[in-house]
Amino acid sequence: MRVVVLTTSYPRTPDDIAGGFVRDAVERLRAAGVEVEVVSPAGFRHFGIAYGHGIVGNLKAKPWKLLLVPAMLWSFRRAAAAAARDADLVHAHWLPSGFIAATLRRPFVVQLWGTDVELAQRVPGLACRLLRRARLVICPSTALADSARELGATEVRVIPSGVDLPPLVGAEAEPLEVLFAGRLSVEKGVLQLVAAAHGMKLVVAGDGPLRERVPMALGMIPNRELQPYYARAAVVACPSLREGFGVACAEAMAHGRPVVASAVGGLRDLVIDGETGILVPPGDVAALRAALERLLADPVERQRLGQAGRERIAEHFSWEGVTAATLTAYADALARPDQRRPA
Numbered sequence: 001m002r003v004v005v006l007t008t009s010y011p012r013t014p015d016d017i018a019g020g021f022v023r024d025a026v027e028r029l030r031a032a033g034v035e036v037e038v039v040s041p042a043g044f045r046h047f048g049i050a051y052g053h054g055i056v057g058n059l060k061a062k063p064w065k066l067l068l069v070p071a072m073l074w075s076f077r078r079a080a081a082a083a084a085r086d087a088d089l090v091h092a093h094w095l096p097s098g099f100i101a102a103t104l105r106r107p108f109v110v111q112l113w114g115t116d117v118e119l120a121q122r123v124p125g126l127a128c129r130l131l132r133r134a135r136l137v138i139c140p141s142t143a144l145a146d147s148a149r150e151l152g153a154t155e156v157r158v159i160p161s162g163v164d165l166p167p168l169v170g171a172e173a174e175p176l177e178v179l180f181a182g183r184l185s186v187e188k189g190v191l192q193l194v195a196a197a198h199g200m201k202l203v204v205a206g207d208g209p210l211r212e213r214v215p216m217a218l219g220m221i222p223n224r225e226l227q228p229y230y231a232r233a234a235v236v237a238c239p240s241l242r243e244g245f246g247v248a249c250a251e252a253m254a255h256g257r258p259v260v261a262s263a264v265g266g267l268r269d270l271v272i273d274g275e276t277g278i279l280v281p282p283g284d285v286a287a288l289r290a291a292l293e294r295l296l297a298d299p300v301e302r303q304r305l306g307q308a309g310r311e312r313i314a315e316h317f318s319w320e321g322v323t324a325a326t327l328t329a330y331a332d333a334l335a336r337p338d339q340r341r342p343a
Helices: 020-031 054-061 063-083 095-101 115-122 124-133 142-150 190-196 223-232 247-254 285-296 299-316 319-335
Strands: 002-007 035-039 089-093 108-111 136-139 156-158 177-181 201-205 235-238 259-262 278-280
Touching: 002 020, 002 063, 002 095, 020 035, 020 319, 035 063, 054 063, 054 115, 063 095, 089 095, 089 319, 095 108, 095 115, 095 124, 108 319, 115 124, 115 142, 136 142, 136 319, 142 156, 156 319, 177 223, 177 247, 190 201, 190 285, 201 223, 223 247, 235 247, 235 285, 247 259, 247 299, 259 285, 278 285, 285 299
Parallel strands: 002 035, 002 089, 089 108, 108 136, 136 156, 177 201, 177 235, 235 259, 259 278
Antiparallel strands: none
C-alpha cells in the first residue's frame, strides 16, 4: 500500500517538536510495511506561515500574512499532486490538508486534531461537504468524534495518538515536583496552574505566547529530553481549557505518574476520575490546587493512580494497537465507494 500523508506541521529536524506525533505515526506505519510519503511545509514554500506559533498563531500575530495564504496553498497543492499521482490513499492531517486532498482525485481520509474543528465551525457548510466526501474521518478522542459528526461527518473512527511505554517507572525527585509540559497558551490553562501551584515546586517545560507571564518556564524541550522530567515528577498537571487528545497526559501516565487533568475533550478518554488520575473542572483554580495538594500529601495515592494510569496506557494507547487500528481504517476506507461531491 502506498499512502501520501499531507500535514501542515511536521518536524524539520530530529529535535523539532512541531507535529512530532504525526511523524511518530508515520514511522510506525513504515515499520508495518506501508510505503508512506509525507508532504509538509518542511518540503514546500510556506512563506513563514507554518511553524513557530503555528499557522493560526502566526496569522494572528501578523495578519498581513493572510495575503500569502493562497500562495502557500498553491505550493502545498502542487507538492501534494506530485506525490499522490500513484498513491492508493491520501491521509490528510488537519482540515486545511483535507481541502488539498479533496482536489487530488485519490481516495482520502481526514484526521482532525482539535484546532481545525474551531476552523470548521466558522465555515460549517464547506467543512460538512469536505468531511462527507472523505472516505473516513479519524479523530483521536470521543469528544472530537462527536464534533466531527455535528459538522456532518458520517463515517467517523476514533483512533488515539500512540504512546511509548518506558520499561521502568522512575523515582520521584525531592522536593516533590509538579510538572507541566506543553504550549504556553491560553487554551492550555497554564496561567490557572501557576496560580493553583503557588508555593509548590512547579516545573514548566514549554514555550508560547504566554512565556513572559510564566517566568519559570524552561522553554520547549525536545521529546527525548523531556522524558526524565516525566520520570521524576510527583504529579503531572494537564489543566487545559480544551484539548483534542492530550499527548502530555498520555506520556505522563505511561511513565506511571499520577495526573490532575481538566475534564475536557480527549483528557476524559485518558483519565478515569479517581482510578487513573483526578479530573477537575476546567479553569477552576481552587479545585486544581486542592487536587494537587491531595496528591502531594499522599504517596500511596500517587502510586496507586500512577500504576493504574500506566496500565491503561499499555492496554488502550500503545503504538501497536494504534497502528493496527490505522491499517484497518485504511482498508475500510479503500473498500468504501467513492464519495465524490463538490468540495
